[in-house]
Amino acid sequence: MRLLTALIVSLLCVPSALRGQAACPTPWPLEEALRIGSPESTDLVASVLDLAIGPDSALYVAQAMVPSVTVFSLDGRVLRRIGRAGQGPGDIQLAARAVGWIGDTLWVADFNRIQLFTSDEHRPEQVIQFSLGVPEEGSSLTPGRMLADGTLVGRRRTTDGQAWSSRGENPGLALRRLSRSGEVLDTITTIEWPGNAVEHERDARLFPGQHPLRDLPPIGLGEYLAAVTPNGSAVVQIGKVHEDATPPTFDLLVISIRGDTLLHRSVEYEPREVTRVMERRLADEYAGWRAGDYTQGSELTETTRARTRRAARGVFWMPEHLPPVRQVVAGTDGTIWLLREMREDRVDIWEVYDSDGALEGTVEIGHGRSSLVPWDPRLAVALASRDEVWGATYGDFGIPYIHRYLIDRTCAP
Template sequence: MAEKDAPAAVWSFAGEPAVEMDAGADPFVQVTSATRSGNTVVVGDARANRVSIFSADGKLVRTIGRAGQGPGEFQYVGWVGMTADSILAWDPLLGRLSVFSADGQLRREATVSLAGFLPSIHGRFADGSMLVSVPPLTGKAPVARGRPWRDTVMYVRVAASGQVLDTVGRFPGMEQYESPSPDKRTFRTMSAPFGRWTYATVSGNRFFVATGDAYRVDGYTPDGRPDLVVQRAAAELPVTREEREAYTRLVANAAGARGAEAARELETAPFPRAIPPTGAVLSDSEGRLWVQDARRTADKARGSRWSVFDAGGKWIARAEGPPRFTVHQIGPDWVLGQLYDEDGVGHIRIQRLRRR
């Protein structure tokens, strides 16, 4: 399907929020995950080492956790989830899944043995098991300095008990490069500008993976067997000199006091010929697949754009979201995510999803 075959339906979750989560006296620091179930919203904050629980009208109910390695403590909250009566929190530094009751009491903990760098949970299958990616520990670049490369990342299925059930696939990781270091004896690996990333999501008894090599998302069964291909044609967005300059300005502005240094670092960075055609991939509560479309740097100020596919892979709608908004979960008529304001402060919001 090409751009000319785009569906007429255009959905939107832009505009004023329906609800904003009230963090009380403690602002969000580094939100890694947020999820809603019924009238409860749970937010995982990695650097604050806490899980915050809100009512659906935005009121803070309680917080769970603190910095540490003991029961109910965290080194890094990488993911949060909910079951019918429990709150789940994953700490990749401790390799531990903590299970809390709805009122915040620690019920049990499960240690997961995974050798890698910050293993990430991408979702839960219908049977309660989880899809986890396990990036390798970063070493010195396997290519010449300044050239990009991608490691191979292992994906496994893990039971709620912490048992690793099986390996379900190996896919490319993020595109990175070795940046010059002030200390010649050391090296630094950084994500490449406009680099390809691999995104994964779980929907019922399938998981989906997009590597950014083409406008394509591959679906698999829980044991890793190919099941569905979702794809369409998309216009290529070349990385022109103007695009590089706009990207450099964006990075420098975001770096604040380090802006000039960040701009100099990009002078030796490997820019690709074109922007990867896909970004984030998510599944909604009704089994649809949402694929974030590539945008030029200047266009991002006008918000994000998504293509929505049904469970059979048919392109059924386009969707538009607000700028500087990271989507965490999509419900039947709402979208939960984090919006960064002009000062770089994050706000967890529920946006209304309007279909037309």
């Protein structure tokens, strides 16, 4: 048995160049099958933070500033709402930030808790609440997402007013597996942390901001280039990027929640230089975002905004090459979805890999916006498989939408 296990692991870790299979050379078309939300409807009233499909084949949706989970049928009808504003058991503090299912247990994360519901959606079986300080990162951990074995991973929060930091000879942030009481059980994996903060040392009023090319995903784990599988059994992540290798590669990893390497593939890519046009555009957008140009109701005067823009542009920096991967989504069917480099035309290119790390095809998304942040992806992908994609966008006047797209995997010649 040990020999067989070792053989399987060795096959999974063979570089992709040696085991690659032919992928479809043309993008798979998408067809919108469902859209939830409209200017007249109150079913969705704020941006979507998370969604999950339950064992009852219903869609469970968490929204910003909404102290409940909205449950939809898969044809878009509102079935019920779970939770209400409050701090007691069954209540939701501020907003349902994340939602999911582990077996027959519904878990709902709010501001700093996770509640577990089994037989009664109004009375949780357990309320999990703790705050674990991690001074070496300048952060604390509160309950984040449930894992398949009943443990969980934490949600990072800064505690020193600075960006998270990874210090030492081997930079990276530990993704820890935690007990329900907040005890560190072990480290699942290390998240590569390339220093994605834009520091504002020249102006103490501007706290560090995340770089547009290295921003965190709008939906999901909230870690850089990492995602938990929908069943909570593993973490999919991009490891080290070997830009100076011949040829350049990045590591595609799947790590079990116990820390075992299930997949390690070396994916070749061609580095793309950051053009001056893109650099100027992102610098202007970053400066505008820091000045509040993309949000409504800002009380800042134009003089203050202009000063903020100048300060932001003064410290904005760009790498020589674009990061090869912008986001990671773990598919419901074992597929791995990678959002590749930002393009000048801002068409999002998602590559779809199978469970062995072999590229199967691509999906292009060239319309929509997933948030008010101008550099965010077109679609905030929440659930994906070979057959369908669920995601969220913003429409005109800040109206939120949920979309379901069917994938036509017919490979055109």
